[in-house]
Amino acid sequence: MALETTLSIIKPDAVAKKVSGRILSRLEEQFNVVAMKKLHLTREQAQAFYAVHKERPFYPALIDFMTSGPVVVLALEGEDAIKRYRELMGATDSTKAAAGTIRKDFGTDMQKNAVHGSDSVENGIRETRFFFAP
Ligand code: IDP
Numbered sequence: 001m002a003l004e005t006t007l008s009i010i011k012p013d014a015v016a017k018k019v020s021g022r023i024l025s026r027l028e029e030q031f032n033v034v035a036m037k038k039l040h041l042t043r044e045q046a047q048a049f050y051a052v053h054k055e056r057p058f059y060p061a062l063i064d065f066m067t068s069g070p071v072v073v074l075a076l077e078g079e080d081a082i083k084r085y086r087e088l089m090g091a092t093d094s095t096k097a098a099a100g101t102i103r104k105d106f107g108t109d110m111q112k113n114a115v116h117g118s119d120s121v122e123n124g125i126r127e128t129r130f131f132f133a134p
Pocket residue numbers: 053058062091092110111112113115116117119
């Protein structure tokens with residue numbers, strides 16, 4: 001195991017439902033929150049952040065969703081943080097996420113799934129740098 005950094009975004013659906021504080025509590029229990037800010041993503045920011053998905057059919061709707069309201073962005077640090085945070089988040093489809101996961105408890109469906117999390121060590125570093133200075 002190694003000390004890793006992963007990027008979390010509390011998405012517009014969760015912020016609108018006023019559960020960002022409850023989600024933050026779960027994150028703080030397991031990770032060191034090294035940076036955090038609330039912002040409203042511009043279309044340019046959302047398009048650049050999700051550029052890897054730009055050929056996917058859900059991409060236009062994803063950009064609309066991610067720019068529909070404010071988000072909370074957090075850099076999380078911990079041992080094995082990428083995998084451990086993916087487990088804490090749950091499956092992409094909130095309706096199929098395991099009991100006790102953030103997406104099961106606060107998400108709605110495949111798109112409105114409450115949180116983002118990096119999927120690899122490299123993307124954890126890249127996505128953290130997208131939002132925060134070193
Ligand atoms: P992840 O967030 O679990 O890593 P990704 O495949 O990286 O899932 O997709 C990024 C985001 O795009 C998802 O969290 C979700 O909000 C949205 N998304 C992914 N697949 C679909 C889909 O099939 N329909 C609608 N939205 C989707």
